[in-house]
Amino acid sequence: MLVGSLFLxxxxxxxxxxxxxxGAALERMPEESSSLETGLREVVxxxxxxxxxxxxxxARVSLGILAAAVLxxxxxxxxxxxxxxxxxxxxxxxxALLLSTDSLIRxxxxxxxxxxxxxxxxxxxxxxALAAQGGVTASAALCAGTALFSSVLQTVLxxxxxxxxxxxxxxxxxxxxxxxxxxxxxxxxxxGVLSWSMKILVTVFTTYLSLTGVVSGTTDAAALKAAKVxxxxxxxxxxxxxxxxxEAVLVSAQLLKxxxxxxxxxxxxxxxxxxxxxxxxHYLILKLTGAVCAVFGVxxxxxxxDAFASAMGLLLGMTACGCVLVLISTVCFLKGxx
Amino acid sequence: MAPFRQYVLSxxxxxxxxxxxxxCVPEGSSRKILRLVCGILITVTALKPLRQLRLPDLDALTGxxxxxxxAAVVTGQEMARLEAQEGIRNDLEAYILDKAAExxxxxxxxxxxxxxxxPVSVRLEGETxxxxxxxxxxxxxxxxGIPGEAQEWITRKENRP
Numbered sequence: 001m002l003v004g005s006l007f008l009x010x011x012x013x014x015x016x017x018x019x020x021x022x023g024a025a026l027e028r029m030p031e032e033s034s035s036l037e038t039g040l041r042e043v044v045x046x047x048x049x050x051x052x053x054x055x056x057x058x059a060r061v062s063l064g065i066l067a068a069a070v071l072x073x074x075x076x077x078x079x080x081x082x083x084x085x086x087x088x089x090x091x092x093x094x095x096a097l098l099l100s101t102d103s104l105i106r107x108x109x110x111x112x113x114x115x116x117x118x119x120x121x122x123x124x125x126x127x128x129a130l131a132a133q134g135g136v137t138a139s140a141a142l143c144a145g146t147a148l149f150s151s152v153l154q155t156v157l158x159x160x161x162x163x164x165x166x167x168x169x170x171x172x173x174x175x176x177x178x179x180x181x182x183x184x185x186x187x188x189x190x191x192g193v194l195s196w197s198m199k200i201l202v203t204v205f206t207t208y209l210s211l212t213g214v215v216s217g218t219t220d221a222a223a224l225k226a227a228k229v230x231x232x233x234x235x236x237x238x239x240x241x242x243x244x245x246x247e248a249v250l251v252s253a254q255l256l257k258x259x260x261x262x263x264x265x266x267x268x269x270x271x272x273x274x275x276x277x278x279x280x281x282h283y284l285i286l287k288l289t290g291a292v293c294a295v296f297g298v299x300x301x302x303x304x305x306d307a308f309a310s311a312m313g314l315l316l317g318m319t320a321c322g323c324v325l326v327l328i329s330t331v332c333f334l335k336g337x338x
Numbered sequence: 339m340a341p342f343r344q345y346v347l348s349x350x351x352x353x354x355x356x357x358x359x360x361x362c363v364p365e366g367s368s369r370k371i372l373r374l375v376c377g378i379l380i381t382v383t384a385l386k387p388l389r390q391l392r393l394p395d396l397d398a399l400t401g402x403x404x405x406x407x408x409a410a411v412v413t414g415q416e417m418a419r420l421e422a423q424e425g426i427r428n429d430l431e432a433y434i435l436d437k438a439a440e441x442x443x444x445x446x447x448x449x450x451x452x453x454x455x456x457p458v459s460v461r462l463e464g465e466t467x468x469x470x471x472x473x474x475x476x477x478x479x480x481x482x483g484i485p486g487e488a489q490e491w492i493t494r495k496e497n498r499p
Binding site: 014015016123124127128129130131132133134136139140141143144147148151163167170171174175178179180182183186190236237238240241242244245246248249252253 | 347349350353354356357358360361376380400403404406407408409410411412413414415417418420421422423424425426429430433455456457481482483
């Protein structure tokens with residue numbers, strides 16, 4: 001029904017148009033989307049332009065953490081406080097970072113869900129376009145594979161990796177507060193599992209797409225060739241009309257598919273880039289803050305800040321994973337000429 | 339994915355509990371015993387759910403996506419077919435018009451195609467002599483493969499109220 005509703009009232013029979021992205025992403029779309037290069041430039045500029053408030057907030061939190069590090073360093077130098085002071089310092093830093101980290105985790109989750117939802121709208125359009133161009137086998141395989149992997153990724157990201165990030169933070173804070181190596185090792189293991197899961201998913205997906213492209217492309221080319229041979233058996237005038245109409249449809253479908261694909265790529269980037277840059281900004285500032293804290297020699301606070309920075313890194317990976325899946329499949333549809 | 343979430347939560351809770359308990363106990367034999375107990379607890383928590391592990395039904399999982407893909411492919415093919423038919427019809431009607439013009443005839447052709455775009459019948463509207471009608475019908479039969487019985491003539495006289 002979703003596929004059918006996309007083509008309700010065609011002006012011509014071949015009406016292929018990529019859907020518009022939702023909400024704020026629509027405002028970040030370029031004026032002109034016919035050229036990928038120009039469109040990309042505009043999307044990046046629009047994504048970067050709204051980062052100032054995040055820079056201010058990250059800098060404010062960072063200064064608070066540095067103040068805590070300086071205080072801890074002074075207390076340590078005065079041999080005052082001991083383990084209690086360390087615990088208090090870690091709790092103070094964690095409290096300062098938890099609120100912003102929580103909002104960024106929710107931002108990452110929302111972005112992944114938005115990209116997935118947009119991908120579900122774009123996929124039938126690109127599938128129909130490639131099928132209209134003669135790539136029947138390739139389009140079916142690409143569509144089914146992309147839908148499956150996208151669904152698996154969405155489920156894994158939202159039901160496992162996002163809670164996994166919270167748990168990683170809990171283990172990291174616990175390890176810094178108590179000094180227990182067990183918690184530190186578990187945090188490291190969890191981070192490794194989360195990172196490798198994303199890498200494996202993207203690797204398996206790209207391998208599937210590569211194999212699908214080779215095998216089904218050959219099948220579709222053979223089918224088109226057979227159809228062309230069949231046309232030559234008709235009377236010359238009819239055969240010529242069939243051949244001309246077939247070529248015209250292939251060219252139209254190619255043009256419309258390219259236009260829809262480029263718009264789709266720009267739309268996905270419009271959804272993805274701004275949140276990704278926001279999280280990236282916090283990540284870089286936390287890394288810098290951790291490096292500066294290390295100068296003061298307060299190991300526990302440095303490790304706490306590093307744990308939060310690693311969590312930001314995981315969020316960057318997850319968001320990028322969701323975006324890359326849709327982008328790669330769209331490019332495969334664009335390349336799927338027969 | 340809820341079982342996975344529960345599994346990770348249980349494992350992390352066990353690890354946190356063990357870590358906090360160990361940090362509260364000073365170095366000594368009691369800490370070593372507690373460490374052993376915590377290790378056993380975490381190991382049991384880690385291995386217990388694996389007995390209930392079941393692989394998902396991949397066929398059911400992929401079936402839905404295959405159906406969606408096939409529906410989208412059919413839509414694309416149908417769009418291409420309709421577009422091609424429009425082009426074929428226009429080409430053939432233009433051909434008939436050209437041939438009619440060579441014979442000095444003014445007619446309005448309407449070609450009907452089958453599912454695969456092959457012309458099966460034609461409706462011709464206009465006033466002609468029977469000789470000219472015969473000539474244009476022969477051209478249509480020879481060049482377009484539409485037999486005489488599939489060619490319908492409508493004169494303008496028949497259209498008048």
